[in-house]
Amino acid sequence: MTGSPQLVVHRDKELMAQAAAARLLTKIVDAQAARGSASVVLTGGRNGNGLLAALAASPARDAIDWSRLDLWWGDERFLPEGDPDRNVTQAREALLDAVPLDPARVHAMPASDGAYGNDADAAAEAYAAELAAAARPENHAQVPSFDVLLLGVGPDTHVASLFPEHPGVRETERMVIGVHGAPKPPPTRISLTLPAIRAAREVWLLAAGEDKAKAAAIALSGTGELQAPAAGAYGRSRTLWLLDSAAASQLPRALYPPSLA
Numbered sequence: 050m051t052g053s054p055q056l057v058v059h060r061d062k063e064l065m066a067q068a069a070a071a072r073l074l075t076k077i078v079d080a081q082a083a084r085g086s087a088s089v090v091l092t093g094g095r096n097g098n099g100l101l102a103a104l105a106a107s108p109a110r111d112a113i114d115w116s117r118l119d120l121w122w123g124d125e126r127f128l129p130e131g132d133p134d135r136n137v138t139q140a141r142e143a144l145l146d147a148v149p150l151d152p153a154r155v156h157a158m159p160a161s162d163g164a165y166g167n168d169a170d171a172a173a174e175a176y177a178a179e180l181a182a183a184a185r186p187e188n189h190a191q192v193p194s195f196d197v198l199l200l201g202v203g204p205d206t207h208v209a210s211l212f213p214e215h216p217g218v219r220e221t222e223r224m225v226i227g228v229h230g231a232p233k234p235p236p237t238r239i240s241l242t243l244p245a246i247r248a249a250r251e252v253w254l255l256a257a258g259e260d261k262a263k264a265a266a267i268a269l270s271g272t273g274e275l276q277a278p279a280a281g282a283y284g285r286s287r288t289l290w291l292l293d294s295a296a297a298s299q300l301p302r303a304l305y306p307p308s309l310a
């Protein structure tokens with residue numbers, strides 16, 4: 050990563066969702082202008098879905114060429130297709146069903162009643178192959194250079210389905226893993242790993258609410274990624290923490306507000 054994470058603190062979570070949606074819209078429009086298409090990795094959770102709903106309601110939303118946008122997921126709850134707890138189901142409701150996406154560019158993670166049955170490891174391997182096929186050969190990478198990768202931060206500092214001290218956070222080779230025995234239900238999940246997350250140009254972490262204050266303070270105060278997976282989530286050119294004032298309330302003064310010096 051170049052430089053430390055940047056922090057932006059909004060008054061409350063509604064304003065945070067609106068501002069993050071405006072920021073994402075501009076980022077996608079700019080990426081499409083520069084490279085013809087854009088790629089975004091979506092996150093589950095209330096804040097990620099709040100951002101998508103704000104984007105759906107934006108009067109500027111059709112500045113995006115939806116047919117030239119690739120969508121991927123950072124993690125998925127390994128449940129049957131259409132289950133209301135699947136991240137993709139929630140994203141469809143919040144935004145995706147309302148915009149003219151190219152279905153071939155909506156890369157949902159497999160469901161537990163799909164081609165791989167209830168084998169989360171096989172499903173993870175298949176998603177890794179889909180990512181590898183979309184990576185540009187000249188980048189010699191196993192995943193595309195995502196323009197923006199969104200991550201909701203859990204109250205325990207988890208991101209995607211990488212939980213503190215859990216085996217997934219130690220993965221250094223594979224880009225996608227099956228997660229078993231997750232401390233947050235459901236226990237079986239699919240997740241990008243930290244190396245896959247770090248292939249993104251920009252990583253944006255979303256944290257709103259008092260229950261995120263401790264997690265933000267821990268992850269931003271030099272704690273290692275094994276104890277605080279959010280600390281290991283950074284982008285190649287930018288890492289941005291988008292917070293509301295409640296989630297920022299326990300940050301050390303040295304971190305926020307920024308020094309005027």
Ligand SMILES: O=C(O)[C@H](O)[C@@H](O)[C@H](O)[C@H](O)COP(=O)(O)O
Nearest residue numbers: 093094095096097201202203209
């Ligand atoms: O798979 C999950 O269980 C969620 O996607 C989870 O990882 C979520 O992103 C964070 O817990 C933040 O959630 P909130 O945005 O709802 O606080």
